[in-house]
Amino acid sequence: MGEFRMPSLGADMESGTLLEWRVKPGDRVKRRDIIAVVDTDKAAIEVEVYEDGVVEELLVKPGEKVPVGTVMAIIRSDADQPREAETKAVGAEQATTEAAPPRAQKKEPPAPPPESPAERVKASPYARRLAAEHGIDLKTLVPSGPHESICAADVKQAVEAAKAAGPEEPPPVAAPPRAEEAPAAAAPAPEEVSGWKDPEAMRRAIAKAMARSKREIPHYYLQTRVDMRRTLGWLESENRRRSIKDRLLPVVPLLKAVAMSLQEVPELNGYWIDDRHQPQEAINIGIAISLRQGGLIAPAILDADLLGVDELMAALRDLITRTRDGRLKSAEMTAATITVTNLGDLGVESVFGVIYPPQVALVGIGKTMEQPWAENGLLGVRPVMTASLSGDHRATDGLQGARFLDTLNRRLQEPSKL
Amino acid sequence: MNEEKIEQTIFNILKRIAPESEPSRLSADDNIRRALDIDSFDALNFFIQLHEELGVEIPESDYGRLNTLAEMRRYLADRLD
Amino acid sequence: MSPSSPETMRRLTYRDAVREALAEAMRKDERVFLMGEDVGRYGGCFAASKRLLEEFGPERIRDTPLSESGFVGAGIGAALGGMRPIVEIMTVNFSLLAADQIMNTAATYLHMSGGQFNVPLVIRMATGGGRQLAAQHSHCLDGWYAHIPGIRVVSPATHEDARGMLWTALQDPDPVLIFEHSGLYNLEGELAADAGPVDIDRAKLCRPGRDISIISYSASLIKALEAAEILSAEGIEAEVIDLRSLRPLDEATFLSSVSRTHRALIVDEGWRSGSISAEISARIMEGVFFDLDAPVERLCSAEVPMPYAKHMEAAALPQVDNIVELIRIMVKTHG
Incomplete structure (x- = not known):
């Protein structure tokens, strides 16, 4: 049994508004299915579920705004109680008709009243939990607890009765026990689901996160100039043999080099939470993407280190497209372990970025431009890019930051290994 | 294909990429990327769509020669005859 | 020990x-x-x-x-x-x-x-x-x-x-x-014979039980233990916890107990309003709400100046009988 809760879709998120359920009670869901669309101050986000199971009950209605952590739905997991769970829909009735007569007072359970969302059964928190775990409908139980409440013993008895009734006739698992409720979950107009919140709300959200960052994170900044001749040469020859659709953007080898460098300097990849540095194994690179209507969002390319350059390009294209359409998944909004911001397009030479909490580092990419470059006693002209690193000094020291930039530079000198 | 038609195609694509913009107001020598806030990702999409609609394969090395409407009209007209 | x-x-x-x-x-x-x-x-x-x-x-x-x-x-x-x-x-x-x-x-x-x-x-x-x-x-x-x-x-x-x-x-x-x-x-x-210093940090589980946690301290603890003995004869097993320290409160001990028994009664000789029993009840709600099978109950002194007359004083204080009666209601089960 699982509780599907309002996720935290960013360090600054305190509450969210449910826009839409993509499932209804009785639906079978798999891990990573999108089951809801949630509106934060920043965006409408598609939210995934993290376990396999059957939707038991939707507790929040579209349009409701609830704090992060609020239980929004009960997902009956496949892992526990597969048998009892299956008898759920008819379990209670069968118990009274054919099972060994349970106990006297259970003989005439009140007919389940017609569903009405306003109606609430008086049951103890523990009884509710047990009922959800075992797939028992509280409305079919006779209360015997204090204050005429349904208590755990009532639920346990129903579980026993359901077991006794046996699984001979399991109802189809997908039978939605509450089909009447479906209209309530009707999707709002598409414009409301996709697309970003008004710029003011997004500005406030950015303000909150950035103010927190500068308030809490002692930033240190490093920068290094990178000779991009080899990487650009490699990119040019790669793109020459590709059709226009498959061409790589210059940022792709940069992202790849960042991901590889993080493997060597893993301290920069992770979080600072609860006064503790918590490096992460997965390298999920958040990409700062500006939106045409203003504002900024930094969704992540998940497991960037495991992707080849073509896969990275595809992932980037997909991510940018969906970001601009306002169709991000919750994991993409929350899973970034580091952020890369690329202001080179705008002609900026170097970036000293503000870290997105709780991450501990941010990589800034400046414009690649022709510069005089001295090497081996000779002066030449090279395409030069300034890479910078903003580090959280609580989590790492300049040493790690310097090692990272140095590694990044070396990676970009060996583009064929990217 | 005449230059007018080429220009209309360019406007349509730009409109899709930057919906809030008014490409027809561009003057012939405006730097399009700067005027419409086109980043490298948008630029790549622009060339992909140009390829899809007009069938012109533009090598990457030519991107630098295609900054303004006038440059594009000329470049595309040369290749579409 | x-x-x-x-x-x-x-x-x-x-x-x-x-x-x-x-x-x-x-x-x-x-x-x-x-x-x-x-x-x-x-x-x-x-x-x-x-x-x-x-x-x-x-x-x-x-x-x-x-x-x-x-x-x-x-x-x-x-x-x-x-x-x-x-x-x-x-x-x-x-x-x-x-x-x-x-x-x-x-x-x-x-x-x-x-x-x-x-x-x-x-x-x-x-x-x-x-x-x-x-x-x-x-x-x-x-x-x-x-x-x-x-x-x-x-x-x-x-x-x-x-x-x-x-x-x-x-x-x-x-x-x-x-x-x-x-x-x-x-x-x-x-x-x-060799009794010596004891810690002053932790609450103590004085009597284990599965049906309800009685959380108490001082003289009320003695009454709670007596009540638990009586209830045990009726088949109700009450767990009894001696808080020992009221500040700081060792909430881990009573929360873990309540999460096992799913019911809690606080017996506190103080007045009910704004009392340590209110604090404990709040912490139970904050900490183990989803484990509760019944509302948390409190037995406190009557909110009057302590009477002098013996029978009235007895009536004003939480007594063993009150504990037993209240728990019978709280732990009421099928049958």
């Missing part, structure tokens, strides 16, 4: 346990001295310091004038000066005369001095009703003091704690208030 075999156990009163603790502290540390009203020649209003004057002399067993504010203040000064004073206040009601010293001085001095001066003071006082001492000598205000940051509030309900908490309290660098229930002094109980 290590398990003790019968031959190493002895019977004594709670008062004797307190007196042993005082004598031991005086012998072990010459900085320790006792002062308060009638603690010397008279041997203490509850006779906890009887005959200590003979052994330790008037320098270390000091009778004071009837001025709680004055002698608690003197105790704070002595503590600041490097001594380890034990100040006895006759009852918690009288401690209100010294409330300013306790709260505004003892509890805040470390803070106000920027961490320079701590106050290693121990204040013992009698608390609680049940002995027909009426409305000015019988209240249980222990929970009030538990409200104050900067002090510890401990509540020995057992002989072991009466014997062992004092020394540990004296080792604490900050003020510790020890509340001895006046109804416990005459209670006889068993104590290991």
Whole structure:
């Protein structure tokens, strides 16, 4: 049994508004299915579920705004109680008709009243939990607890009765026990689901996160100039043999080099939470993407280190497209372990970025431009890019930051290994 | 294909990429990327769509020669005859 | 505590346990001295310091004038000066005369001095009703003091704690208030011959049970244990927890108990409104709400000045019968 809760879709998120359920009670869901669309101050986000199971009950209605952590739905997991769970829909009735007569007072359970969302059964928190775990409908139980409440013993008895009734006739698992409720979950107009919140709300959200960052994170900044001749040469020859659709953007080898460098300097990849540095194994690179209507969002390319350059390009294209359409998944909004911001397009030479909490580092990419470059006693002209690193000094020291930039530079000198 | 038609195609694509913009107001020598806030990702999409609609394969090395409407009209007209 | 075999156990009163603790502290540390009203020649209003004057002399067993504010203040000064004073206040009601010293001085001095001066003071006082001492000598205000940051509030309900908490309290660098229930002094109980210091941090599970957690302290604990015995004969197994320390509260112990039994009753001799029982109930709700199978219940003293008449005083205090009746309702099951 699982509780599907309002996720935290960013360090600054305190509450969210449910826009839409993509499932209804009785639906079978798999891990990573999108089951809801949630509106934060920043965006409408598609939210995934993290376990396999059957939707038991939707507790929040579209349009409701609830704090992060609020239980929004009960997902009956496949892992526990597969048998009892299956008898759920008819379990209670069968118990009274054919099972060994349970106990006297259970003989005439009140007919389940017609569903009405306003109606609430008086049951103890523990009884509710047990009922959800075992797939028992509280409305079919006779209360015997204090204050005429349904208590755990009532639920346990129903579980026993359901077991006794046996699984001979399991109802189809997908039978939605509450089909009447479906209209309530009707999707709002598409414009409301996709697309970003008004710029003011997004500005406030950015303000909150950035103010927190500068308030809490002692930033240190490093920068290094990178000779991009080899990487650009490699990119040019790669793109020459590709059709226009498959061409790589210059940022792709940069992202790849960042991901590889993080493997060597893993301290920069992770979080600072609860006064503790918590490096992460997965390298999920958040990409700062500006939106045409203003504002900024930094969704992540998940497991960037495991992707080849073509896969990275595809992932980037997909991510940018969906970001601009306002169709991000919750994991993409929350899973970034580091952020890369690329202001080179705008002609900026170097970036000293503000870290997105709780991450501990941010990589800034400046414009690649022709510069005089001295090497081996000779002066030449090279395409030069300034890479910078903003580090959280609580989590790492300049040493790690310097090692990272140095590694990044070396990676970009060996583009064929990217 | 005449230059007018080429220009209309360019406007349509730009409109899709930057919906809030008014490409027809561009003057012939405006730097399009700067005027419409086109980043490298948008630029790549622009060339992909140009390829899809007009069938012109533009090598990457030519991107630098295609900054303004006038440059594009000329470049595309040369290749579409 | 290590398990003790019968031959190493002895019977004594709670008062004797307190007196042993005082004598031991005086012998072990010459900085320790006792002062308060009638603690010397008279041997203490509850006779906890009887005959200590003979052994330790008037320098270390000091009778004071009837001025709680004055002698608690003197105790704070002595503590600041490097001594380890034990100040006895006759009852918690009288401690209100010294409330300013306790709260505004003892509890805040470390803070106000920027961490320079701590106050290693121990204040013992009698608390609680049940002995027909009426409305000015019988209240249980222990929970009030538990409200104050900067002090510890401990509540020995057992002989072991009466014997062992004092020394540990004296080792604490900050003020510790020890509340001895006046109804416990005459209670006889068993104590290991080698009983010594005990911790003053943790609550204690006194009796395991599966059906309900009774959370209590001080004399109410004894009643809770009695009630648990009666209920056990009816098939209801109550778990009984002695809080021991009211500040800080060891919530981990009672939360883990409630998460197992799914029901909680708090028995608190204090008044209900704004009480330590309210605090515990709130913490249960915050900590283990989803484990609760019944609303948390409280048994507290009637919200009246303590009556003098015996039957009325008994009616005003939580009693064993009340505990038993309430739990029967709370644990009501099928059948």
